[in-house]
């Protein structure tokens with residue numbers, strides 16, 4: 001859906017904010033950009049709705065280079081929650097949330113209903129909050145309205161720049177859950193910037209770790225924790241999280257390839273298991289075949305062997321950790 005090809009951004013003052021990134025974001029996915037302050041997250045995001053223009057490289061949405069699209073048209077397809085809220089101060093909460101649906105030509109009775117539903121969803125009772133102005137709300141409440149306003153637009157793509165950063169931990173977790181639920185229900189494509197690794201691990205389908213204008217790793221949360229690409233990613237995730245996450249995996253989620261050994265000469269005589277099978281399936285296969293080892297196959301080719309003692313100690317370790 002959104003594709004970056006060798007995108008660079010050097011600002012007028014010479015700051016090289018983005019130093020050549022390639023990124024593909026699939027439709028309906030929630031992708032989190034994470035990395036230290038100043039690594040280029042906001043710049044990356046703002047290039048998607050053309051608030052910032054790349055110095056070189058291309059960004060396309062559904063195969064079409066966004067440089068060739070009118071800003072106004074493009075932004076109609078892209079909801080945006082900015083780092084510092086950005087509600088219109090002279091409009092009530094209701095007017096703020098209804099803005100995009102109205103612009104899109106939604107009828108009054110339709111958007112009124114939608115505004116109520118959305119406010120309810122983030123715990124802002126419509127009768128209390130609808131007629132208030134942004135400055136009459138707390139920072140966290142304003143942020144909720146910002147999130148809701150982006151969702152109200154029914155744009156297929158939503159950019160969220162640290163949308164929950166001003167919230168207390170409890171509201172924050174609640175909104176993370178709600179976002180996750182909403183996203184699986186409405187299948188929007190969401191690009192989500194955060195500083196918070198726990199938040200990224202919780203909400204994202206894919207995590208993009210950035211450092212100094214470059215991408216260090218793109219991976220599914222499980223994959224990121226289990227196989228950090230380098231020391232930077234590892235330290236950014238934090239050893240404690242890596243350990244506790246490893247131990248919270250159930251044997252069902254761990255593939256046999258995680259305990260793969262080199263094959264021996266007589267390995268081809270062993271009972272077979274597919275490389276995509278998990279540890280539980282492997283244990284079952286060993287019991288059924290009364291085998292001490294299995295050969296692991298991938299697309300019809302043996303890629304290695306797994307041994308019973310290693311499997312048992314792995315399973316015991318998982319149980320201890322759980």
Ligand SMILES: Nc1ncnc2c1ncn2[C@@H]1O[C@H](COP(=O)(O)OP(=O)(O)OP(=O)(O)O)[C@@H](O)[C@H]1O
Pocket residue numbers: 011012013015016017035036037038039040041042043044195
């Ligand atoms: N308009 C600008 N002109 C010059 N440099 C800029 C401009 N905007 C951003 N930068 C620089 O580009 C780099 C990336 O900034 P960006 O805002 O993308 O970082 P970020 O990852 O979003 O950081 P944070 O987590 O603090 O929000 C920084 O070094 C920043 O100072």
Ligand SMILES: [Mg+2]
Pocket residue numbers: 041042043083161
């Ligand atoms: Mg930023």
